[in-house]
Amino acid sequence: MNYVLKLIARNTLRHPLRTLLTVLGIVVAITAFGLLRTTVDAWYAGAEASSASRLVVRNKNSLTFPLPLYYGPKIRLIEGVESVSAAQWFAGIYIDKKNFFPQFAVDPHTYFALFPEFVIPPEQMKAFQLDRRGAIAGRKIVEKFGWKLGDQIPLIGTIYPGTWSFVLRGVYTGANSRTDETQFFLHWDNLNETLKKVAPDSANQVGIFLVGLKNAREAPLVAQRIDAQFRNSRAETLTETEKAFQLSFVAMTEAILLVIQAVSFLVIAIIMAVMANTMAMTARERRREYATLKALGFPVRFIAALIIGESLFIACAAGALGTWLIYPAAAYVGRRFGTIFPVFNVSDNTVIMALAATLLVGLVAAAGPALQASTVKVSEGFRAVG
Amino acid sequence: MTAVVEIEHLSKAYQRGGQVVPVLQDITLTLQIGDFVALMGPSGSGKSTLLNLIAGIDAPDSGLLRVAGVDITEFGESELAQWRAEHVGFIFQFYNLMPVLTAYENVELPLTLTHLSRRQRREHARLALDLVSLSDRADHYPSQLSGGQQQRVAIARALVTDPTLIVADEPTGDLDRVSAREILDLLESLNESLRKTIIMVTHDHLAAERAHIVRHLDKGVLTEQVDRPRPRGAGATA
Numbered sequence: 035m036n037y038v039l040k041l042i043a044r045n046t047l048r049h050p051l052r053t054l055l056t057v058l059g060i061v062v063a064i065t066a067f068g069l070l071r072t073t074v075d076a077w078y079a080g081a082e083a084s085s086a087s088r089l090v091v092r093n094k095n096s097l098t099f100p101l102p103l104y105y106g107p108k109i110r111l112i113e114g115v116e117s118v119s120a121a122q123w124f125a126g127i128y129i130d131k132k133n134f135f136p137q138f139a140v141d142p143h144t145y146f147a148l149f150p151e152f153v154i155p156p157e158q159m160k161a162f163q164l165d166r167r168g169a170i171a172g173r174k175i176v177e178k179f180g181w182k183l184g185d186q187i188p189l190i191g192t193i194y195p196g197t198w199s200f201v202l203r204g205v206y207t208g209a210n211s212r213t214d215e216t217q218f219f220l221h222w223d224n225l226n227e228t229l230k231k232v233a234p235d236s237a238n239q240v241g242i243f244l245v246g247l248k249n250a251r252e253a254p255l256v257a258q259r260i261d262a263q264f265r266n267s268r269a270e271t272l273t274e275t276e277k278a279f280q281l282s283f284v285a286m287t288e289a290i291l292l293v294i295q296a297v298s299f300l301v302i303a304i305i306m307a308v309m310a311n312t313m314a315m316t317a318r319e320r321r322r323e324y325a326t327l328k329a330l331g332f333p334v335r336f337i338a339a340l341i342i343g344e345s346l347f348i349a350c351a352a353g354a355l356g357t358w359l360i361y362p363a364a365a366y367v368g369r370r371f372g373t374i375f376p377v378f379n380v381s382d383n384t385v386i387m388a389l390a391a392t393l394l395v396g397l398v399a400a401a402g403p404a405l406q407a408s409t410v411k412v413s414e415g416f417r418a419v420g
Numbered sequence: 421m422t423a424v425v426e427i428e429h430l431s432k433a434y435q436r437g438g439q440v441v442p443v444l445q446d447i448t449l450t451l452q453i454g455d456f457v458a459l460m461g462p463s464g465s466g467k468s469t470l471l472n473l474i475a476g477i478d479a480p481d482s483g484l485l486r487v488a489g490v491d492i493t494e495f496g497e498s499e500l501a502q503w504r505a506e507h508v509g510f511i512f513q514f515y516n517l518m519p520v521l522t523a524y525e526n527v528e529l530p531l532t533l534t535h536l537s538r539r540q541r542r543e544h545a546r547l548a549l550d551l552v553s554l555s556d557r558a559d560h561y562p563s564q565l566s567g568g569q570q571q572r573v574a575i576a577r578a579l580v581t582d583p584t585l586i587v588a589d590e591p592t593g594d595l596d597r598v599s600a601r602e603i604l605d606l607l608e609s610l611n612e613s614l615r616k617t618i619i620m621v622t623h624d625h626l627a628a629e630r631a632h633i634v635r636h637l638d639k640g641v642l643t644e645q646v647d648r649p650r651p652r653g654a655g656a657t658a
Contacts, residue, residue, distance in 0.1 A: 045520055048520060328501065330505060333502075334498075411478070413477055413478045
C-alpha cells in the first residue's frame with residue numbers, strides 16, 4: 035500500500051507541466067460547473083424560499099389584470115384562512131433603468147406578518163407604518179445605493195406615471211441566506227390615494243392577495259374554496275401555493291434553464307475527455323514500466339491501482355480546488371448580477387454534484403487505460419519477440 | 421545434479437495478420453542448478469520467446485515446461501505472477517527501473533510482494549546493493565546513474581528475492597564495452613559464488629563466452645550446444 039501511494043504521488047509529479055495543465059483544466063471546469071449550477075439554483079431561489087403556509091391569489095385571466103380590493107375581507111372569512119394581505123407591483127425606476135430592484139405597494143399592517151423571513155427592527159416598522167410616504171428596503175439595495183434611514187428615495191413610475199418620492203423608514207434583513215434582500219416596499223394606501231385622483235378606474239385594486247393558512251396541509255383545499263368563492267364573478271381568481279406562483283415565472287424561461295443545465299454537464303463531459311486523453315497518454319508512455327511490474331510478479335490490480343489512483347489523485351486535488359473556488363467566484367458573479375439574481379448562493383447540492391463530477395472524471399478517465407494496461411501481455415509490453 | 425528447468429517438445433506460435441507464425445518448434449532442454457546458459461541466435465529466432473516461457477511471462481502452445489519441479493503451464497495468470505515473484509529474477513536490456521524510485525527503492529520493490537517486515541526488506545535491499553557495489557548510490561534515481569550502474573541496480577533487484585533462476589535478456593545490449601564487461605563480471609561472479617542459475621539471451625559473442633553453456637536457436641529450433649569449462653559440474657542436455 036505504501037509503495038502504491040509512493041508511486042502514485044511521484045508519478046503524478048513526473049510531468050509537472052502536464053499535471054499542472056490538467057489540474058488547471060479540471061479546476062476551471064469544476065468552477066464553471068458550480069457557477070452554472072448556482073445560476074440554475076438562483077433561478078429557483080424564489081420558489082425555494084417560498085413558504086408552504088402561504089397562498090397567492092391572482093386574476094385567473096392574467097397576472098396583469100388586477101383584483102378588486104373588496105375580495106380581501108371575503109377571502110379572510112373563508113375556512114382555513116388565517117390572514118390576508120395585498121400587494122401591487124410598482125415598477126419604478128431609481129435614477130436609471132439599470133438600477134432595477136423589485137418594488138411592491140403593500141399593506142403596512144398585515145403584509146410583514148405574513149413574511150417572518152423579513153426581519154425589521156420594531157421601531158423601524160412602527161416608523162414605516164406611521165408614515166404614508168415611508169418605505170422599507172432590503173439590506174442589499176440599501177448598501178448598494180448607500181441609503182440611510184430618513185433619505186428621500188425618488189422613483190420614476192412606469193405603470194403609475196410621475197415621480198414618486200419615498201422616505202426610507204426601515205431596512206430589513208433576511209432571516210436566512212435564501213431570503214431576497216433586494217426588495218422595496220411602499221404603502222399601498224399612498225399609491226391608491228394618488229390613483230383615486232389621477233386614474234380613478236385603477237383605484238381600489240390590487241395585483242395579488244397573499245393568504246396565510248391556519249394549516250399548511252390544507253393549502254389545496256383552501257385554494258379551491260377561494261376560487262370557488264369568486265367563480266362567475268367579474269374577476270375570477272386563480273389561487274396557488276406561493277411556490278407554484280414563483281415556479282410559473284421560472285417556467286417562462288425554462289428553455290434558457292435547459293441550455294444552462296446542458297452546458298454545465300457538457301463542461302464535465304469535455305474535461306472528462308481531456309483527462310481521459312491525459313491518462314491514456316500517460317499509460318502509453320509507461321507501458322514498459324507496467325510490463326516490468328507484471329514480470330516482477332505484481333498483480334493486475336496493482337497496475338490498475340496505480341493508474342486509477344493517479345487519475346483520482348489529480349482529479350480530486352483539482353476538483354477540491356475547483357469546488358472551493360466556486361464560493362468566491364459565485365460571490366463575485368452574484369455581485370455582478372446585482373438585483374437580477376438577489377439570492378446567488380452555492381447550495382450543498384451544487385457542492386455534492388461538483389465533487390461527484392470530480393470523482394466521475396477521475397474514474398472514467400482511468401477506466402480505459404487501466405483496463406488496457408491490465409490486460410496487455412508482459413511480452414507485448416516489452417515488444418520483445420527475439 | 422538437480423534439474424531446475426525441464427523442457428520437452430515445447431512449441432509456440434504467434435498469430436500475425438491472420439497467419440500462424442511458428443516461433444519455437446519442438447524444443448527440448450534441461451538446465452541444472454548453477455548453470456550459466458547463453459541463448460544465441462539471429463533476430464526472430466525465438467530466443468527471447470524461449471526466455472519468456474521459462475520465466476513464466478508467456479505460455480507455450482504445447483509441450484512440457486517444468487521449473488524447479490513445477491509445471492508452470494498449469495498456472496493461471498495470478499498464480500503465475502506470484503510464482504514469478506518468488507522464483508524469477510529479471511534483468512532487461514534497457515534495465516527497466518522505475519524512474520520515480522531511487523536505486524534502493526527499486527531494489528526493495530520486489531520485496532514488497534513478500535511477507536518480509538520493513539526492517540528485513542531494508543536489510544535485504546542493502547545487501548543486494550552491496551553485492552553490486554552500489555551502496556553509495558542507494559539514494560540516486562535512475563536518471564542520476566550511468567547505464568552500467570542502472571544495470572547493476574537491475575541485477576540487485578533480480579537478486580534480492582533470492583530467486584531460483586535469473587533471466588537476462590540482452591543485459592549488455594545497451595552498454596559500452598567497459599560497462600558490459602563489468603556487468604558480465606558481475607553475472608559470472610554471482611553464478612560462481614552464489615550458484616545462481618542464469619539464462620541469458622545475447623547477440624554478443626563476448627557475453628556468450630562467459631556462459632558455461634551456449635545454445636543456438638535458428639528459426640525456432642535449437643541447433644548446437646557449446647559447453648565451456650566451468651567451476652562446477654552442472655550441464656545442460658538436449
